[in-house]
Amino acid sequence: xxxxxxxxxxxxxxxxxxxxxxxxxxxxxxxxxxxxxxxxxxxxxxxxxxxxxxxxxxxxxxxxxxxxxxxxxxxxxxxxxxxxxxxxxxxxxxxxxxxxxxxxxxxxxxxxxxxxxxxxxxxxxxxxxxxxxxxxxxxxxxxxxxxxxxxxxxxxxxxxxxxxxxxxxxxxxxxxxxxxxxxxxxxxxxxxxxxxxxxxxxxxxxxxxxxxxxxxxxxxxxxxxxxxxxxxxxxxxxxxxxxxxxxxxxxxxxxxxxxxxxxxxxxxxxxxxxxxxxxxxxxxxxxxxxxxxxxxxxxxxxxxxxxxxxxxxxxxxxxxxxxxxxxxxxxxxxxxxxxxxxxxxxxxxxxxxxxxxxxxxxxxxxxxxxxxxxxxxxxxxxxxxxxxx
Amino acid sequence: xxxxxxxxxxxxxxxxxxxxxxxxxxxxxxxxxxxxxxxxxxxxxxxxxxxxxxxxxxxxxxxxxxxxxxxxxxxxxxxxxxxxxxxxxxxxxxxxxxxxxxxxxxxxxxxxxxxxxxxxxxxxxxxxxxxxxxxxxxxxxxxxxxxxxxxxxxxxxxxxxxxxxxxxxxxxxxxxxxxxxxxxxxxxxxxxxxxxxxxxxxxxxxxxxxxxxxxxxxxxxxxxxxxxxxxxxxxxxxxxxxxxxxxxxxxxxxxxxxxxxxxxxxxxxxxxxxxxxxxxxxxxxxxxxxxxxxxxxxxxxxxxxxxxxxxxxxxxxxxxxxxxxxxxxxxxxxxxxxxxxxxxxxxx
Numbered sequence: 001x002x003x004x005x006x007x008x009x010x011x012x013x014x015x016x017x018x019x020x021x022x023x024x025x026x027x028x029x030x031x032x033x034x035x036x037x038x039x040x041x042x043x044x045x046x047x048x049x050x051x052x053x054x055x056x057x058x059x060x061x062x063x064x065x066x067x068x069x070x071x072x073x074x075x076x077x078x079x080x081x082x083x084x085x086x087x088x089x090x091x092x093x094x095x096x097x098x099x100x101x102x103x104x105x106x107x108x109x110x111x112x113x114x115x116x117x118x119x120x121x122x123x124x125x126x127x128x129x130x131x132x133x134x135x136x137x138x139x140x141x142x143x144x145x146x147x148x149x150x151x152x153x154x155x156x157x158x159x160x161x162x163x164x165x166x167x168x169x170x171x172x173x174x175x176x177x178x179x180x181x182x183x184x185x186x187x188x189x190x191x192x193x194x195x196x197x198x199x200x201x202x203x204x205x206x207x208x209x210x211x212x213x214x215x216x217x218x219x220x221x222x223x224x225x226x227x228x229x230x231x232x233x234x235x236x237x238x239x240x241x242x243x244x245x246x247x248x249x250x251x252x253x254x255x256x257x258x259x260x261x262x263x264x265x266x267x268x269x270x271x272x273x274x275x276x277x278x279x280x281x282x283x284x285x286x287x288x289x290x291x292x293x294x295x296x297x298x299x300x301x302x303x304x305x306x307x308x309x310x311x312x313x314x315x316x317x318x319x320x321x322x323x324x325x326x327x328x329x330x331x332x333x334x335x336x337x338x339x340x341x342x343x344x345x346x347x348x349x350x351x352x353x354x355x356x357x358x359x360x361x362x363x364x365x366x367x368x369x370x371x372x373x374x375x376x377x378x379x380x381x382x383x384x385x386x387x388x389x
Numbered sequence: 390x391x392x393x394x395x396x397x398x399x400x401x402x403x404x405x406x407x408x409x410x411x412x413x414x415x416x417x418x419x420x421x422x423x424x425x426x427x428x429x430x431x432x433x434x435x436x437x438x439x440x441x442x443x444x445x446x447x448x449x450x451x452x453x454x455x456x457x458x459x460x461x462x463x464x465x466x467x468x469x470x471x472x473x474x475x476x477x478x479x480x481x482x483x484x485x486x487x488x489x490x491x492x493x494x495x496x497x498x499x500x501x502x503x504x505x506x507x508x509x510x511x512x513x514x515x516x517x518x519x520x521x522x523x524x525x526x527x528x529x530x531x532x533x534x535x536x537x538x539x540x541x542x543x544x545x546x547x548x549x550x551x552x553x554x555x556x557x558x559x560x561x562x563x564x565x566x567x568x569x570x571x572x573x574x575x576x577x578x579x580x581x582x583x584x585x586x587x588x589x590x591x592x593x594x595x596x597x598x599x600x601x602x603x604x605x606x607x608x609x610x611x612x613x614x615x616x617x618x619x620x621x622x623x624x625x626x627x628x629x630x631x632x633x634x635x636x637x638x639x640x641x642x643x644x645x646x647x648x649x650x651x652x653x654x655x656x657x658x659x660x661x662x663x664x665x666x667x668x669x670x671x672x673x674x675x676x677x678x679x680x681x682x683x684x685x686x687x688x689x690x691x692x693x694x695x696x697x698x699x700x701x702x703x704x705x706x707x708x709x710x711x712x713x714x715x716x717x718x719x720x721x722x723x724x725x726x727x728x729x730x731x732x733x734x735x736x737x
Binding site for chain 1: 618626629631633634638639650653725726728729
């Protein structure tokens, strides 16, 4: 491992894919803090900023950004390799909304001044971003959002409420979809606004989820004054921009590694419970394993498309549905074979690899976030199968 | 595989798909298939000869043996196209015969040309992949035996598997798709080989049967989508109902998984997978195709409603075909079991 030379960030995009994979392995091996491997819950900024700053220092923070903006300029195929290797090593997710969402949006739609103002501060970790999209009455029907921004001189005045805002308590900036025209068709009256969370009038309230974790927040806006210059792109074009940004990253929702991890835990659990050789369990396990293998094959066909430089169509929704529902079936099976251990609050035998209750609960939102699986099926039937409205 | 070879390969697969139109013209009705149902021998000998002329029966054989030396990617694409058109001529069994004769170093031009149909009678029981090898043991479930011009019969001799040409009075049983299966007690004729390995060839047949199922599922699903787009009830096109849309989306996902499974297995074998790696890849694909083939075709009946339950409407033909092919060369259960016995541990 240590024998592999890690090239300068600017040289990574030129490596062969296989070579790149080895470099990523060597990189995480050399730099990732051991105590942060495979955290049982999503980490807060206080815990994961150590890794964020290491990535920043090494120039590895923004894999998808173009080099001239401080990114690695990696192809989609290489970004997938990077993610695979991070997941293989048990690398925790950063507070990455600035890296993954806001940065690319500002690069594509922002003014030169906005790029200069915001991109460097993501790269240093000075700005930690969160995403203000969903609202209590605009979940699956996101375009129904009502948080509004009204122009008052040089400022927009924002009123309303966001919800499911991931790690908002850690963030000092939030990007918002806000309503700027109440009379237009609902998708056509939405704009994209950047807001400093220290502005008076903002209240953040954590939500305790089923994991008993405060991953999500409600964010309230009460006459919050935002400089006009913080509007990104054209007025009332926010919906189109946000949608255009849902690029190849959708493939990550369908990455089979989550199921692969759960499957390996199921196997371990089956051995502990003494049912590994039970024919009924063996048949269930074989089905899950085959679903996993075929999902890997299907996922591979999409990676191949990206490698050929093709863009992904709406059919990529299939991966998300298949992956998340498989993940759930695996954790369902864990509970089924675990006897009374199924109800334990802490990992069985104090073994972090046997956190079956935790995995079961973590699997629940997978079919809800990122567009619920019902929404994904709507997309498939309308945009892939061309069934009538 | 380099990009250039991958492109050549895609082109070669596209060409073989196009060539399938010779026997399975796109958009043609299923009149020919209906006319052959429940007749003897259940297929058209002239079409089998035509398939020979197209080079399909020797598709996998080396050029020195009169073959086209193409890969399983091409062979699966062909089987899929013929499955979509429900072609009853026994492509998979005839390709297997050609491959067995080639492995035996025996004369094979009549079989490769489709003039003789000499199915391999390798089974002595249902739902197995074990080669039957008893000298006098009855052989069963020989596909389209009503059209056989004789048989190829493996026999265990001194610890080795020999291959004989054989004849026998076959008892013919009709199958749901309009074809037939035969069982007989072999009367051995010429010994064609003293020592022959059949496992890998049988695996190829299993994979081709998975591809054939995939083609049928795709076509039945396409028919069903057309129906959902045109049929009206309660004053609405039924394809606008979300319950039906979501079911269609589920079937689409079964199809996508099946295609990924079959095509990745073909790619693995073409890349040289042998032994357990080959067995695991083939079993994964056949387990998927067998289960999904039955599921998709019966859901297609349900989505059609009453019309789908009539013999006159074509979608039912696909259900009947899946009933026959799903368990040929091993059922889903058998292949799941074999997958678990041969697949390496996960890489997690």
